[in-house]
Amino acid sequence: MHIDEIQNGIVLDHITAGKAMEIYHFLELDGRDCPVAILQNVGSRKMGRKDIIKIDAPIDTDLNVLAVLCPGITVNVIRDGVRVEKKALTLPPEVKDVIKCKNPRCITTTEQELPHIFRLTGAKTPVYRCIYCETKA
């Protein structure tokens, strides 16, 4: 299978196998008119299997959120066909409507217009907790 190299855009690598479509929808790539390649179940020495997304256009979304959706993901910035930057993602202190609270007793389950907000907590291991019920993400 041959996929053309992208010229100006980003390559999202080391996506957990099976998660590419979730990231595709989160970045609303279906609404863009640039070339996008989704590779699923690609062999990886480190991960066994992984997904990759190549986007042939610059993206102005805050990509740090991707580290929440898919820990371990890497972002490569491509310019003129060459990788010019490997972005290190840092977990944002707060995320809104990125993850949903799974606690059935949380107020967000009955009041569906409430934003799902999670805050980063934990001194040793970073953990996102729902601001309403404090349940772990």
Add this chain to the structure above:
Amino acid sequence: MRNLIDILDLDVREIDALIKRANDIIERPDAYREICRYKKLATLFFEPSTRTRLSFEAAMLELGGQVLGFSEAASYSSAKGESVSDTVRVVSCYADVIAMRHPKEGAPLVASMAASVPIINAGDGGHNHPTQTLTDLLTISREKGRLDHLTVGLCGDLKFGRTVHSLISALSRYEGVRFVLISPEELRLPDYIKQDILEEKGLKYLETESLEQVMPELDILYMTRVQRERFFNEEDYLRLRDSYILTPDKLTTAKSDLSVMHPLPRVNEISTAVDADPRACYFRQALNGKYIRMALILALLGL
């Protein structure tokens, strides 16, 4: 201080100020009889909790204020599908402070984001119940004269008991507090509380299944109810139930100044024969609940 949603909304200095105010109310009740005249407390109880509601209402009435509200969701428009935010926006027009009990975790936080008057969390599901913790802190302070350098035994259901979790969070900020966690294996304190609070702050704690064994070291014994529905089978429940029932017999090895506490209601975990023992302070604790709520209402109203 604008709202009280979580006990950790209050720093140690603010807690000390509330305790000081509550003690002043106890000593000089006449000075506070009219202080909330023309002020109204709304008690919005989306699930019944007669004890907590009465404590809030008694607190406001003793301050000379008035109370309005409802005691179960069926009697209010939430039964018609109104959101918590809309409810408190409306009630903010009628009251100066709101005490809210709700079965859903986080509902009082949502309320505090929408209300234009202070919100007090009067219990949100199994999550927080900060005025119970304030009650416990006032009680410990009055019984012991301090909140630091204490050996605190917590006995019974430490897994699901939110009062225990909040009390540990609150007491962990005072120096020299040592926790003795007494529970059956099945109802031990959850790991995240041990890791995030006790180990994180380097606090000393001991886990045991035997109340008798640790009784002589305790300054405080905080009893909670071991509930039948928490067990997978009846046999385990029956085996463990009796080991966590406090009787005069078990108190023979305890310190003479031990304080036995319980958030109430009690079912059978403290024998009624213990009630006459001066070390039993759970009914004084319930009374303290009214005084600390009086102090809290005053603080939130800026009085």
